[in-house]
Amino acid sequence: MMYESFKLFARVLSNRTRFDIVMLLMEREMSVLELCDALGYEQSRVSHNLRCLLNCGFVEVERRGKRRIYRLNGEIKELISKIKNHIQLYESWLRECGILREEGIAKVMVE
């Protein structure tokens, strides 16, 4: 299909909370509280999105005492670091064209 797999990948990462979580987990594994503190997001917000990341195979968990340590899946990590470069080029092109502005794009789809 190709569409289904791209959609999964794209939808997971085109949410600010999940994107931020994944970027942090690119560096090192973290507990929920650590993520909350680092990002300044509410705990349930982080947990809900971690569940989504887990369902989609983006992360793995390990219980450690009272905590749950989340780590990025290896394949995903590799995939993201590859795509990252392309997106950076894309970003500079977007700016040249004036499509991407400082405030970002509020609504992507509305015409």
Next chain:
Amino acid sequence: MMYESFKLFARVLSNRTRFDIVMLLMEREMSVLELCDALGYEQSRVSHNLRCLLNCGFVEVERRGKRRIYRLNGEIKELISKIKNHIQLYESWLRECGILREEGIAKVMVE
């Protein structure tokens, strides 16, 4: 930012209509009617989504008689063909893990 640019790219392509249109335009330029016929989608559906693709810099238009011929932007075309390979690897991994099934994924986010 990086998030904003990824989000734009991801949201544009994680819609079946737009994805299908873009895939066709990877091969050759086409008019609206040609796209409608090839995809079996309603005309206004295609037009709405072409407008979105245009706003986001994915496509360019040229008037030719009564028709409007749409073509994929060069940078985008290159970007997509690069990312395509990564996504194909990702797809086979998704299948191995059992995350991606035949029916696809209905709701990505719901937990």
Next chain:
DNA sequence: ACATCATATGACGCATTTATCATATATAGT
């Protein structure tokens, strides 16, 4: 057994996305 800390889950409301129907515009041919 109880209190506390860490995390998960359910429900709800609001915002966004998207297809569809109806209608408008614009070009070409007669």
Next chain:
DNA sequence: ACTATATATGATAAATGCGTCATATGATGT
């Protein structure tokens, strides 16, 4: 000017996404 063809646009409704509040679970220490 009129008609037909090609395309664009506006409004609306249904579905989905997402954060928040409240509450539940589960482990640790006393």
